[in-house]
Amino acid sequence: MSTLSAFVVILNVVLALLFSLGLAPILVWVERRVAGLIQDRLGPNRCHINGIRLGGLVQSLADMLKLAFKEDFQPKAIQESFFFSLAPVIVFVSAFLSFMVMPFADDLIINGERFTMQGLPTDLGILWFLALAGLSVYGIMLGGWASRSKYSLLGAMRAGAQVISYEAAMGLSVVSLLITYGSIHLGDIVAYQGELFLGFIPAWGIVVQPLAALIFIVTAFAEANRTPFDLAEGESEIVGGYHTEYSAMRFGLFFVGEYVAMSASSALIVTLFLGGYHLPYLNTQTLQTTMPYALGFIILALPLGSFYAMRWIKKHNRWYKADDVRNTESAVLQKGLIGLNVLVIAGLGALLYLGLTPTSTNVATAVIQVSTFAVKLLFMNFVFVWVRWTLPRFRYDQLQTLGWKVLMPLAIANIVISAIIIVVKGL
Incomplete structure (x- = not known):
């Protein structure tokens, strides 16, 4: 393996x-800031490092440190200690590995050598995600059983019933997609969406297969154990569900695994x-x-976006006491933002002045596409959070009714309609 190949492999893993x-x-x-916005409150904004709060982001870092150094308590009733510890590992690892096959950009070509921009380049594509995402429920059920608690066991039983309610509909919705795209490889699927549908509409999956998109997005909420389908951890009914008896980093793995699973579903x-x-x-x-026009647009748009970002920082980062160290944050962040703008604009300007080579054009294309993927990923994660703080939790029987009596018949009907269209189109 050449040095360039090793660098691209490491870069893909780091991006993943x-x-x-x-x-x-x-x-x-x-999650916390959007919840505060929806509930007409501020959310976390107190925790800081020498006055720097980052809009409340430092609070998340403090919570991670708290989980890392908290006492790991295990009730005496738990006799299966190995399985009790293995359960959160299964949930976290399955969620993390399911993300590894997502393509961040089109194949990168440097000096005639082609590199796949995926953390784990594999032809399994969508099948890899379905296999590993479905594996996480085994960790939930194992944790609920090994906890020797009635609340945890009820949460595990709910998780098992939830899986058989939505997994069939999710798999059938993917079948109609595969009929349309003609491939299970995620790179081929994204390449298909780069074309035009009916000659003037981007051939995105939500346009080509709107019903499959609706079914898959609904079932993805259940896959990630997110509201309104968080039956396995219903605090108002079963205290905390499958992770009631967990604490410290074992609970932290469950906690982080949920957000990694949400990010994987969004991706x-x-x-x-x-x-x-x-x-x-x-x-x-x-x-x-x-590419020259795209880079020129970025050079013009970056200062404008930074101007509104600095206005937001100045508006929201005021502290009550004038001599509070946290009042210095706005000036520090504004200077950092201005410096970042100068560096990026100077680099892009030099690139345009010196002229774009095939290699630099390919690299710039990859950077823009990775940034586009990141923005869409953040938007979809925001939708997950938005739904959580907007809709109430479904009742236990309502989810099963929705999965078996609504989503599955719709998914089967969509397969039939898609197959007929493809066959008629090929005649």
Whole structure:
């Protein structure tokens, strides 16, 4: 393996870590801030490091440190200590590995060598996600059983019933997608969405298969154990569900695993239905052709976006006491933002002045596509949070009725309609 190949492999793994595990503290912050916004309150904004609060993000870091150093208490009734410790590991690892096959950008070509921009380049594609995402329920059921608690056991039983309610509908919705795309490889699916549907609409999955998109997104909430389908951890009914007896880092693995699973589900929704790393009307070839204009647009748009960001920082980062150390945060962040703008604009300006080579064009395309994927991923995660703090929890029997009597018949009907359209189109 050449040095360049090793560098790209490491880069893909780092990106996968950032978009899954590294995004967890940010998603916790988004969860709390959005909850505060919806409930007309501020959310976390007190915790700071020498005056720097980052809008409350430092609170997430403090919570992670608390979990790391907290006493790991285990009730005496628990006799299966190995399985009790193994359960959160299964949940976390299955959620993390399910993210590894998401394509962050189109294949990167440098000096005639092609590199796949995935943490784990595999042809299994969507099947890899379905297999590993479904595996996480074994960790939940194992943790509920090994806890020797009635609340935990009830949560585990609910998780098992939930799986057989939504997994069938989720798998059938994917079948109609595979009929349309003709491939299980996620890279091929995103490439298909870079074309135009009916000659003028981006062929995103949500346009080509709107019913499959609706079914898959609904079942993805159940897959990630998110409200309104968080039956396995219903605090108002079963205290905390399957993780009632967990504490410290064993609970932390459950906690982080939920957000990693949410990020993985969001990434798959983006990949299957929202065009993946493609911008509307700008597939890889078009983006490379118009790269000078794209870089010029970024140079013009970056200062404007930073101006509004600095206004937001100045408005929301005022503290009550004039001599409070936290009042210095606005000035520090504004200076950092200005410095970042200068560096990025200077770099892009030098690139345009010196001229774009095929290699620099390919690298710039990959950077723009990775950034596009990141923005779409954050947007979809915001939707997950938005739904959680808007809708009430479904009742136990309502989820099963929805899965078996509504979603599954719709998914089967969608398969039949999609197959008929494909066959008639091929005649």
